[in-house]
Amino acid sequence: MSQFLQVLLSGLATGAVYALVAIGFTLVWQAAQTVNFAQGEFVMLPAFFVLIGMNWLGLSFWISLLFGLVVSVVLLGLVFKKLIVEPILPHGGITLIIATMALGILLKESAKEFYGAEAQPFPALFPGDPINLFGAAVSLRDLLNLAISLGVVVLLTLFLNRTRTGRCMQATAQNPAVAEILGVDVKRMVLYTFLINAALATLASFLITPVYLAKFSNGETLGLIAFIAAIVGGFNQIRGALVGGLLIGVLDNLTATYVTAQYRAALPLVLLIAIILVRPQGLVGTSEGRAV
Amino acid sequence: MSDLAMSDPVLSVRNVEKSFGGIRAVRGVSFDVRKGEVLGLIGPNGSGKSTLFNCILGQLPPDAGEVSVNGRNVSGMRASELNKLGVGRTFQQLSVFPKMTVLDNIILAGQEHHGTMLSRLFGPSDAGLTEEAERLIAFFRLTHLRDELAGSLSYGQQKLVDAAMAFMAGPSLVLLDEPAGGVNLTMLAHFKERLAAYNVEHGTTFVVIEHNMEFVMSLCTRIIVLAEGAVIAEGTPDEIRSNQTVIDAYLGG
């Protein structure tokens, strides 16, 4: 039982981080009809910016975190939108998909060439000591990851629902033409979406890299899991991405521990196919309309 | 006309009901359309015209009642099956294949009605339909646009192509969805004249949904007026023009 609890909680913690990535992915999809196939690399890269800050620029850890955040938000939010999404989006989704795939490769190979191919240790934000919870040895880090991720989700939801800007963003996602008529600065709202996505990916990066170590190939699985989480949970709303992320985190852990290690990666894939065919709006999503 | 033809309506709508949520969009509508008629279906906004239209087309299965074409129940039928049954339709928007030539558009409209799947793979590239397609193109006076990409045509020209596509397979019934919408006056006159000519030449039955009063009044042989989901008047254009109930429905709340 205590092992189960351990696996469950650890799965929830990982899942919460997946959820952050999935939420960003969903936001960008909703607001800008952009499916970002480089999302995984968006999570891989910020850790490297931090390492650059610490090892190349000699900054302290926390300043490096800030540095990494700023660079990521500018590069993966602003520059991404202006240089890649804006010119290509009018020419169709497929072209943009390929462009973001190419971007993913570009980021991955750049990390490999310019920083290094070996996995780099990344300092943890919190100590990983196990604490005793209902008889199970649970990592403090896991608990804090879970708490922080959930906290961010709550904040984001509040922002989107309770603030003026947030509601404008929602309006833009639901019906950009009408939003424009009503005076919403649609372009800016879309920009905010990209910036928020970059920020979420950065946070996920900071939380997850201590465990996986900073490696250029981190993006591959993460990206795939982000899409699956977003779709399985429900593309229409943040809640969906949250549910999807947690579910996949938990199921993945449970599968690996109790069922099979070899076909562990198959579970999310099968889940994805099943959901798309049976309930394409996702577990939590609604079949009508879009909501941020 | 033999008695048999008189007794078998091309389109038969019986007590069709359709609701969305709490709103009864179509309330017990019944009417028949005889061969060769040009029936106009009009009504103010929210009268249920479009819903009824979609029920006839099989897009929306009615909650109650029945729609039959040439005696066969077509409720909930797939569009391609309905088309094979002899029902053609035009669309309000995006009705052509933009990156294919006008000729290809019209050949496509006929090819699924000729031969089998295999003959379409191994047979001639045009399924033997070039001559027929060119005849239709000439009928609509579009011969000079034969090799143009349909997407490069003007809106009115696209509507003509759309109609040609609907006619290509020689349907017994054609449903026209707001054919006059957004078309300029000169083109509209030409379009109306061609539709009328086709109807006379081939005896094809038309059902037209339209907002443009003048278009409907001059083209249709019979008109049905809907308001709030129910039929409020039926008759010739002259009768409808002077019908007080109809006038009230349009001017009233």
Next chain:
Amino acid sequence: MGARSLHGAWRLLLIVALLAAAILLPLGQKNYFIYVMTSWLIFAIAAMGLNLTLGYAGQISLAQASFMAIGAYTTALMTLAGWHWLASLPVGLAFCFVVGLVLGYPALRVKGHFLAFVTLAFNTLVFLVLRNEEWLTGGTYGLSGMPRPEFGSFSTDKQLPFYYFTLGVTVLAALGLWAIVRSPWGRAFKALRENPIRAESLGVDTRRVTLLAFAIGSAYGGLAGALITPLVQFIDPGSFGLAHSLRILLMVVVGGAGYFFGPFIGAAVVILLPEVLRFTEGYYLIIYSALVIVMLVFVPSGLIGIFGRLREKLWPKRQVRADMAEGARLP
């Protein structure tokens, strides 16, 4: 009509010239050069198939590499067991056709990005099966030692004969695709891409057309796989992963989706560019992906789009006259 037949004559001349180049170019070249050209032909076949599914029928598929895998492994297992390559071919093709039909079913329910994800998941699942089922596929160690086919006294053991063998198959495959695209089937595929609702209302069974687009495209992928087995004589699951499906997709888009010769150009670019950039060593993928992004920003319709634009400038088409813009010629 004069302009059209002139255009047709130019096109025929171009094709003959390209064919002649394809036949003559490898003569006297190093083996590696011939190997790369063979690789180009094989991937052009895979890209042709995807071009049918995506370019002509508008169905996005990120699974083409998994069909290459099915074709490759079928051919490998059968030729290793002593069967002739020609006997393994129909088996591989049929297998791919059927599996392709199955993959087409999700396409009936979902479109666009969702379909991309489903096919992506499918590709990864196939990869997992190939990697895990060692008893059949050799797992991560793969299969090796597959023989090159012999046709009577004509042996394809050496690079050059194998290249001509591949060229022959490619020409046949291209002719087959040309026949399909020119036929009413091709018209139905295009209709599916451009306006599926209108197509359905004209009697086109869009469900059947969608499934066929997948099945045929997949069979072409299988054909490419059947050729790659004797070419490299060693296959492993890693050669058919998601990255390779993306490569093939890239070939279709770079060349020009929906244009018949797009896949040939796209395959050439995608295969040759890394060779050309080889001197940059570690950085070649960076430059490569950056170039792809730049190309997509400036020429999203693909390289054939550039030719199209040039042609417009040199041979302007009949313009629609201003007075025609508003109406048909009235009596």
